[in-house]
Amino acid sequence: MYLAQMPSLTSLASAVPAETHGASTDVPASLQAAPLVILLPLLGAALLLLLGRRSDRWGHWLGVLMSAGAFVVGLILFVGLTGLDTGDRVYDMTLFEWIPAGTLDVSAGLRIDPLSVTFVLLVTFVGSLIHIYSIAYMEHDENRRRFFAYLNLFVAAMLVLVMADSYLLLFVGWEGVGLASYLLIGFWYHERANAVAAKKAFVMNRVGDIGLLVAMMLMLATFGSLNFSEVFAQAPEASAGIATAIGLMLLLAACGKSAQFPLQAWLGDAMAGPTPVSALIHAATMVTAGVYLVVRSAPVFESTPTAQLVVVIVGAVTLIFGAIVGSAKDDIKKALAASTMSQIGYMILAAGLGPVGYAFAIFHLVTHGFFKAGMFLGAGSVMHGMDDGVNMRRFGGLSRFMKVTFVTFGLGWLAILGIPPFSGFWSKDKIIEVAFIPVDGQEWRAWVFGLAALIGAGITAFYMSRLFFMTFTGRRRWNDGSGSVSGAGPQDGDVRHPHESPKLMTVPMIILAIGSVALGGILAWGDMFVTWLEPVTGHAEHGEPVLAPWVLIVLTLLLVLAGIALAWRQYTVADVPITPPRGSALTRAARKDLYQDDVNEALVMRPGQYLTRTLVYADKEIVDGSFMGLGAMFSRSASVWRKAQNGYVRTYAATILAGLIVIVAVVLALAS
Amino acid sequence: MELMHYIVLSGILFSIGAATVLLRRNAIIVFMGVELMLNACNLAFVTFARMHGDAQGQVIAFFVMVVAAAEVVVGLAIIVAIFRSRRSASVDDVNLLKN
Numbered sequence: 001m002y003l004a005q006m007p008s009l010t011s012l013a014s015a016v017p018a019e020t021h022g023a024s025t026d027v028p029a030s031l032q033a034a035p036l037v038i039l040l041p042l043l044g045a046a047l048l049l050l051l052g053r054r055s056d057r058w059g060h061w062l063g064v065l066m067s068a069g070a071f072v073v074g075l076i077l078f079v080g081l082t083g084l085d086t087g088d089r090v091y092d093m094t095l096f097e098w099i100p101a102g103t104l105d106v107s108a109g110l111r112i113d114p115l116s117v118t119f120v121l122l123v124t125f126v127g128s129l130i131h132i133y134s135i136a137y138m139e140h141d142e143n144r145r146r147f148f149a150y151l152n153l154f155v156a157a158m159l160v161l162v163m164a165d166s167y168l169l170l171f172v173g174w175e176g177v178g179l180a181s182y183l184l185i186g187f188w189y190h191e192r193a194n195a196v197a198a199k200k201a202f203v204m205n206r207v208g209d210i211g212l213l214v215a216m217m218l219m220l221a222t223f224g225s226l227n228f229s230e231v232f233a234q235a236p237e238a239s240a241g242i243a244t245a246i247g248l249m250l251l252l253a254a255c256g257k258s259a260q261f262p263l264q265a266w267l268g269d270a271m272a273g274p275t276p277v278s279a280l281i282h283a284a285t286m287v288t289a290g291v292y293l294v295v296r297s298a299p300v301f302e303s304t305p306t307a308q309l310v311v312v313i314v315g316a317v318t319l320i321f322g323a324i325v326g327s328a329k330d331d332i333k334k335a336l337a338a339s340t341m342s343q344i345g346y347m348i349l350a351a352g353l354g355p356v357g358y359a360f361a362i363f364h365l366v367t368h369g370f371f372k373a374g375m376f377l378g379a380g381s382v383m384h385g386m387d388d389g390v391n392m393r394r395f396g397g398l399s400r401f402m403k404v405t406f407v408t409f410g411l412g413w414l415a416i417l418g419i420p421p422f423s424g425f426w427s428k429d430k431i432i433e434v435a436f437i438p439v440d441g442q443e444w445r446a447w448v449f450g451l452a453a454l455i456g457a458g459i460t461a462f463y464m465s466r467l468f469f470m471t472f473t474g475r476r477r478w479n480d481g482s483g484s485v486s487g488a489g490p491q492d493g494d495v496r497h498p499h500e501s502p503k504l505m506t507v508p509m510i511i512l513a514i515g516s517v518a519l520g521g522i523l524a525w526g527d528m529f530v531t532w533l534e535p536v537t538g539h540a541e542h543g544e545p546v547l548a549p550w551v552l553i554v555l556t557l558l559l560v561l562a563g564i565a566l567a568w569r570q571y572t573v574a575d576v577p578i579t580p581p582r583g584s585a586l587t588r589a590a591r592k593d594l595y596q597d598d599v600n601e602a603l604v605m606r607p608g609q610y611l612t613r614t615l616v617y618a619d620k621e622i623v624d625g626s627f628m629g630l631g632a633m634f635s636r637s638a639s640v641w642r643k644a645q646n647g648y649v650r651t652y653a654a655t656i657l658a659g660l661i662v663i664v665a666v667v668l669a670l671a672s
Numbered sequence: 673m674e675l676m677h678y679i680v681l682s683g684i685l686f687s688i689g690a691a692t693v694l695l696r697r698n699a700i701i702v703f704m705g706v707e708l709m710l711n712a713c714n715l716a717f718v719t720f721a722r723m724h725g726d727a728q729g730q731v732i733a734f735f736v737m738v739v740a741a742a743e744v745v746v747g748l749a750i751i752v753a754i755f756r757s758r759r760s761a762s763v764d765d766v767n768l769l770k771n
Contacts, residue, residue: 647766647768649763650693650694650764653694657694
């Protein structure tokens with residue numbers, strides 16, 4: 001029915017001034033290389049998977065080459081875009097007719113604008129570094145080639161996601177990264193726990209995907225198109241109910257992909273994958289796809305304050321939730337995963353605040369991509385030196401043994417704390433400041449969300465310092481095998497010989513650490529990043545925060561310092577017990593992810609199981625039962641009737657005669 | 673009116689034939705019963721032809737005779753074949769179609 005309305009809708013759309021969301025389809029020559037960005041890693045993945053064992057010896061280098069090639073093309077695009085006027089930096093490049101079906105005509109195309117190019121650069125740059133790191137990290141794995149094939153596949157899918165010019169193509173990338181994430185979490189699938197973790201991530205992501213699917217159906221029904229340009233042009237005219245529904249469904253999708261409350265439970269388990277995977281997919285890029293989706297769909301969210309408020313609430317809840325969980329985890333990777341969750345909470349929070357927050361959400365996403373990937377690689381380096389141990393209660397005093405890791409991790413740590421002038425300060429402080437700006441003059445919102453962000457920063461400082469101190473400072477808590485009785489460390493547990501990682505691992509860490517130090521400051525210089533994103537996010541006038549910005553900065557720093565001091569007192573000055581103490585109720589809850597798994601099991605899994613069991617029972621007893629009963633009835637009646645077949649010709653003759661008489665009787669009766 | 677007597681006779685002959693088929697066991701006798709029924713029908717056909725004053729019923733009577741002749745040949749052959757294999761001409765011994 002809606003198809004019939006399409007012509008009128010499209011004519012309506014063309015009447016609307018394009019504003020910032022209109023995209024030119026006349027792509028200049030400097031940007032024509034865009035499809036290569038996706039094709040290179042895709043080619044790499046295809047080659048590595050098809051050639052199989054034959055490419056074992058050089059496959060990893062092919063993977064690195066393809067990823068680095070994509071980065072070079074990304075740079076070309078970036079330079080091409082900067083060479084254009086600020087006003088026309090948004091392009092839709094149609095690639096081919098994809099689904100021509102009557103009045104529905106979907107074509108696959110790429111959107112090239114500052115936002116997508118920012119993501120392309122982040123994904124390919126961090127991705128390439130992690131490719132290089134993985135060469136050394138996965139050196140002793142006989143399936144290293146397969147690992148690189150999946151990494152390339154991931155990069156290609158992620159690039160499809162961020163470069164698509166329609167929700168449908170975005171969905172292809174969305175599912176592609178989900179697949180790559182599944183394959184990589186379960187890379188060591190011979191261990192049951194890893195396979196289960198991969199499945200959990202996959203299934204929870206499906207819940208989010210349903211949100212995206214429903215959102216797309218709503219858009220198709222309302223706007224008659226899934227193209228960004230057409231949807232965004234019509235979004236402001238959509239009725240409040242439809243816009244809110246689309247917004248909430250998009251948020252559900254973002255929650256699934258970005259591990260936001262209430263779909264966050266998979267991220268901790270996803271740490272079962274190799275550490276480079278955690279760095280690339282579960283810290284720097286894929287999990288931030290939800291933030292991308294919300295920022296990209298800005299016009300939809302701007303026409304529905306309700307959905308925006310929900311976005312902000314989800315962000316605020318998750319950032320506190322992740323921070324609390326992170327404070328109790330003893331597994332270094334799971335603590336970092338909780339931190340990722342919390343930091344993405346900040347981004348979602350900022351993205352929900354509207355035009356004032358978009359740029360800072362993406363800004364924080366970029367800086368976070370650097371420092372969190374750097375810290376994950378650092379954690380991988382620590383694990384490499386500690387024979388894959390992840391229990392921080394068994395680390396301690398490692399700064400003497402792995403200096404490069406210590407320093408690079410330390411820089412990432414300072415960045416995430418938001419200590420000036422490190423990267424995190426520029427992005428996170430801005431988010432806190434924006435959170436304190438009242439929306440529509442509602443001061444309560446400013447206070448609630450602002451304080452959540454502020455307190456979150458304090459807890460972040462505590463748990464990151466806890467992680468850092470437990471790993472690198474304090475007393476040695478691992479067995480060095482010397483058997484010394486001088487009381488320097490415990491003599492139980494596995495013998496560890498911590499050592500610095502090879503150059504192939506440390507160099508990417510150093511580069512990311514440089515990013516953690518300087519990137520934020522450089523991008524914040526003269527609001528460079530915000531201006532760069534303006535063609536997409538639109539120009540936003542700052543409102544006044546309820547507290548003066550300098551007060552906020554001082555408050556944040558005070559909280560951060562308090563967090564560091566607390567962690568220092570507890571984990572460096574005081575001894576860290578090797579067996580975790582019982583802890584308070586909150587600690588125990590946080591160790592179990594605040595009972596998220598139990599809640600999911602009680603609310604979703606068990607009722608689901610009961611439902612399916614009931615359905616199976618009903619199917620067996622009622623549906624099958626009625627058909628089987630029908631069959632049995634015929635079978636039984638047949639065995640009765642069978643006795644009539646006694647084999648005597650006379651009986652048959654008598655039957656025929658009886659039948660004849662009946663017919664004659666009927667004919668006579670009808671005739672009279 | 674007197675033609676009605678033939679119809680009655682035909683009915684009686686048919687009943688006798690049917691009773692013979694149903695009650696007797698000897699295959700030859702049963703066969704004779706069948707012949708009797710056929711001829712009863714023939715009689716009815718001819719009578720009706722006379723009643724309506726056209727030749728159709730008589731033609732059909734000829735058909736029946738021809739078919740009956742063929743049927744006798746086939747039927748007797750079957751009876752002889754059964755008698756040879758079973759040493760009996762009783763229809764009750766031929767009950768392999770049971771169940």
